[in-house]
Amino acid sequence: MSETQVLLESVLQAIVAGLFIGAIYGLMCVGLAMIFGIMRVINFAQGDFMMLGMYAAYFAFVGFGAQLFGTAAGSFVAALAAAPAMFAFGWAMHRLLIRRVTGTQSAGMEAEGHYAQLILTLGIALVLQNGAMILFGAHMVSIRTPLSSAAWFVGPFGDGMALFLNKARIVAAAVSVAVILALWLMIRRTGLGKSLRAAADNPEASVYMGIDVDRAHRTAFGLGTAITALAGGLLAANYPFHPFVGLEYVIIMYAGVVLGGIGSVLGAFWGGMTIGLVQQLSALVLPTQLQNATIFVFFLLIVILRPQGFFGRNVERV
Amino acid sequence: MLEIRNFVAGYSQVAVLHEVSLTVEAGQFVSVVGPNGAGKSTLFKGISGTVAPMGGEIRFLGEDLLKVPPSRRAHLGIAHVPEGRQVFASLSVLENLEMGARTPEGRRTWSRNLEQIFAWLPVLAQRRDQPAGTLSGGEQQMVAIGRGLASAPKLLMLDEPSMGLAPAVADFVFDKLMEIRRDTGLTLLLVEQRVAEALQFADRGYVLETGRVVLEGPCERLRADDRVRQAYLGM
Numbered sequence: 001m002s003e004t005q006v007l008l009e010s011v012l013q014a015i016v017a018g019l020f021i022g023a024i025y026g027l028m029c030v031g032l033a034m035i036f037g038i039m040r041v042i043n044f045a046q047g048d049f050m051m052l053g054m055y056a057a058y059f060a061f062v063g064f065g066a067q068l069f070g071t072a073a074g075s076f077v078a079a080l081a082a083a084p085a086m087f088a089f090g091w092a093m094h095r096l097l098i099r100r101v102t103g104t105q106s107a108g109m110e111a112e113g114h115y116a117q118l119i120l121t122l123g124i125a126l127v128l129q130n131g132a133m134i135l136f137g138a139h140m141v142s143i144r145t146p147l148s149s150a151a152w153f154v155g156p157f158g159d160g161m162a163l164f165l166n167k168a169r170i171v172a173a174a175v176s177v178a179v180i181l182a183l184w185l186m187i188r189r190t191g192l193g194k195s196l197r198a199a200a201d202n203p204e205a206s207v208y209m210g211i212d213v214d215r216a217h218r219t220a221f222g223l224g225t226a227i228t229a230l231a232g233g234l235l236a237a238n239y240p241f242h243p244f245v246g247l248e249y250v251i252i253m254y255a256g257v258v259l260g261g262i263g264s265v266l267g268a269f270w271g272g273m274t275i276g277l278v279q280q281l282s283a284l285v286l287p288t289q290l291q292n293a294t295i296f297v298f299f300l301l302i303v304i305l306r307p308q309g310f311f312g313r314n315v316e317r318v
Numbered sequence: 319m320l321e322i323r324n325f326v327a328g329y330s331q332v333a334v335l336h337e338v339s340l341t342v343e344a345g346q347f348v349s350v351v352g353p354n355g356a357g358k359s360t361l362f363k364g365i366s367g368t369v370a371p372m373g374g375e376i377r378f379l380g381e382d383l384l385k386v387p388p389s390r391r392a393h394l395g396i397a398h399v400p401e402g403r404q405v406f407a408s409l410s411v412l413e414n415l416e417m418g419a420r421t422p423e424g425r426r427t428w429s430r431n432l433e434q435i436f437a438w439l440p441v442l443a444q445r446r447d448q449p450a451g452t453l454s455g456g457e458q459q460m461v462a463i464g465r466g467l468a469s470a471p472k473l474l475m476l477d478e479p480s481m482g483l484a485p486a487v488a489d490f491v492f493d494k495l496m497e498i499r500r501d502t503g504l505t506l507l508l509v510e511q512r513v514a515e516a517l518q519f520a521d522r523g524y525v526l527e528t529g530r531v532v533l534e535g536p537c538e539r540l541r542a543d544d545r546v547r548q549a550y551l552g553m
Contacts, residue, residue, distance in 0.1 A: 191420075198406045198417045205404040207368055209417045209465070210392030263408070 002159070009161040014280040016163055022276025023173035024231050026269035028249060029256030030180055031228025033268035034220050037257050038200040041102050041221070042114055044121040046228055046253055047246025048128040049090065053229020054236040054245065055136055056082035061143050075145040076171055079233025083226040090225025094218040097124065102217060125246070132243035142240035147171065172234035179230065180269050183223070187265060196220050200263075228253070251292070255299045261309025270310055274298075319344040319505055320365070320473060325374035327364040333372055334360045336529045342473065342522075347499060347506040349516040349537070351550060352526035358509040359401050361526070362477050366398045367391055379472070393421045395472030401481060401509075403462040407451025411442050414450050414461050418468030427470045435464045438498055456487035460494070467498070475507045480515075488512065513550035517541050525550075 032046050043049075057079040065074035065081070101116035147168040155162030187193035199206045199216035206213050232241075232249075256275050260267025275295055282294035302309075320342040328334040334357045342348045350358050363369035365376060367388025376383040378394055386394065397418070406414050415435065419428045436443040439460045445453060450461050459479055466474055479495065480488035492515050499506060499519075510516035517523050523540040525533035533540060540546050 191416075194409065194413055194416060195420070197409055198413075201406040201408050202404050204368055205400055205406065206417075207388050208366055208392060208398040208400060209469070210389055210420050211417070212387075212389040 005159055005161055008158075009163070010284055011281070012161075013163055014284050015277065016165060017169075018277035018280035019273070020166070020169040020173040020276075021280065022273035023176040024169075024234050024272075025252060025256060025276045026272030027176035027180060027234070028228050028231035029253050029260065029268040029272035029275075030183065030265055031224045031226070031231060032253040033257050033260070033263075033265050034224030034227065036254070037262045037264065037268060038196070039102065039217055039220055039224075040200075041098060042117045042121065043098075043224075044118065044250065045125040045128060045246075046224075047248070047250030048125045048132075049086065049225045049246075050228045050232035050249055051132060051241065051243060051246040052089065052128065053079075053082055053086050053226075053232035054241045055132065055141070056085055056229065057233030057236050058141055058143055071145045072147050075143045075147075075168070075237045076175060076234070078143070079230055079236070080175070082233050083230040086229035087222040087226035089222075089229075091218055091222035093124070093225070094221040098221060099214060099217065129243050129246065136243060138242060140240040140242050143236045145237055148237050166238070168237040172237060175234060176231065179227065180266075183227065184266060192219070252295070255295060259299060259302055259309055261311040264309070264311035267309055267311030274310075319346075319379060320507065321377040322361075322365070323375050323377075325361075325364060325376060326372040327360055327369050328372060329360075329369065331372075334529050335364065337374065338526070338529070338531055339374075340524055340531065340534075342505060342507050344472075344505055345503055346522060347508070347520045348522045348524070349508045349510060349520035350524045350526055351510060351513045351516050354511070355528075356526040357529040358526055359477055360529075362398060362400070362475055362507075362509060365391075365475065366396065392469060395421070395423065395469075397466035397469045397471035397474045399462045399466040399474065399476045399479065401477040403455070403458045405450040405453075405458050405461045405465070408449055410447050411450055411453070411461055412446040414465050415442070415468045418465035419470075421469040421471075423470040424468055428468070431468055431470055435467050438467075438494060438501075439464050456483055456491065459483065459491055463491075463495070463498075471504070473505045473507060475509075477509045478511060479508075480510065480512050513546070517546075 028050065035041050035043050035046065060078035060081045061075050065078035068074065069077045097120060101113040101120055145168060150167045151164040152167060153162055153164050187197065195211045196216050196219065198209065199211055199213045203213045252275055256271035257268045259274055260269065260271030278295055278298045279291050282291055286294060322338060322340040324337040324339055326333050326335055326337060338361060350361065352358055360369055364371060365383070371384050378396065381394065383391065406417060409417065415432065419425055419431065424431070441457055442460055442464050445457065450458060453461065463479065479491050483491065496519055498504065508516055508520065517537045517540055520537045523535065523537045524531050525540065525546065533543060533546065
């Protein structure tokens with residue numbers, strides 16, 4: 001193989017890896033988009049919801065997933081099983097805490113309750129991180145499945161070039177895309193989805209339509225929590241995690257949502273996908289420690305060139 | 319149909335409405351007029367439940383409305399077309415109308431209703447798939463009215479449908495409302511600052527000033543009242 005072919009091979013390899021990891025990042029971002037993009041709740045604890053999703057998937061895997069479904073399929077079943085539990089968690093969080101600083105409750109608050117949201121969710125994040133450390137310990141945990149270290153080889157093609165595709169990531173990316181499509185259809189087509197969008201657009205007018213806005217927000221918050229947690233559970237098959245892992249991902253999530261355009265669920269997916277690609281491609285030329293820095297340089301460029309994001313709504317909020 | 323007695327309401331413990339009483343009989347068209355800040359919108363929000371009540375009572379078809387959660391009130395047959403239109407900007411025109419039709423009666427009569435709404439307001443049919451936020455002010459007002467009608471209401475409450483519209487457009491909106499009322503005999507409660515029009519077609523009128531009803535009665539009597547003529551009709 002010539003030198004250019006070696007380069008080409010690594011670029012292709014990075015693109016493939018970026019697409020797979022990007023799909024999972026996309027799912028993660030879509031979860032935040034439901035909460036931040038659509039409901040305008042600033043949630044600092046989103047990364048920690050994801051961390052909880054990882055632990056929930058881990059315990060589901062160890063508890064029953066591995067025995068019932070085998071170590072290969074078990075990890076994905078565990079991640080999917082953790083999602084409803086995390087929906088309930090997010091639903092309860094909103095019921096007990098978040099609703100006091102959002103929606104119609106926050107109408108009279110300073111900056112529509114955004115300051116209160118910052119402080120409340122930062123507090124939740126700290127409690128979750130330290131609570132997890134007490135309960136689960138500070139050591140790294142991982143969900144090891146045979147697929148984590150198995151790969152399909154594509155090739156050789158060209159002049160001896162070959163790509164390897166990690167099996168765990170392929171399945172995780174496929175699950176991510178399927179979940180996003182289902183969610184997108186739900187939001188666009190069903191009565192529930194439309195009333196969620198209406199409640200996000202104009203809470204007051206939604207009341208006049210007979211929509212229980214508080215309940216709609218609670219449902220959206222639960223969905224957003226469950227989706228990000230599911231992404232966490234899928235990621236856990238490839239990445240070891242610990243109670244503070246949320247901090248690494250919450251920034252990626254916000255960047256993805258803003259890149260895609262605030263308020264657009266599909267945009268958030270492409271935002272996450274973009275970040276996955278940039279991250280993997282930058283690893284070709286830069287040391288891994290600079291991966292996040294590259295993401296943010298790229299992020300700034302996009303925000304300067306296209307402030308509304310890829311799919312940003314240009315519609316004036318009336 | 320709607321009976322309000324000594325109703326007190328306001329924001330963060332400061333009363334805006336003081337002991338307001340108002341009655342709307344089935345089939346009537348009632349107008350509430352008054353200057354800015356008189357509490358007209360607060361009265362509507364009190365009926366719909368987006369402002370906290372501080373006293374008095376509201377009955378709708380005999381039911382104690384203040385005991386009904388705000389999001390259930392639309393289901394009883396009250397449609398509120400709010401001040402400033404407040405359409406769902408990112409939803410299409412059709413989806414806005416669908417949101418109106420979430421009430422049991424609205425669901426039941428949806429397809430017939432939609433046809434009727436498009437007949438009254440053909441511009442909505444032309445723009446059915448366009449996001450409502452991209453429409454002009456007058457068109458958005460049509461969306462808001464259509465959305466209210468889609469719930470197949472027993473009482474339609476309109477909060478300043480002419481607000482922010484050019485005079486010709488406001489006239490057009492008003493004509494449409496009168497056409498709809500002629501066709502259906504729908505019970506209307508209207509808040510308006512265009513006092514002349516509001517009192518011209520209505521059966522009864524109320525003049526609201528600084529949160530109190532200062533004058534009420536059949537519209538012909540209000541139109542003849544010296545205070546109304548001087549303060550609102552510029553005569």
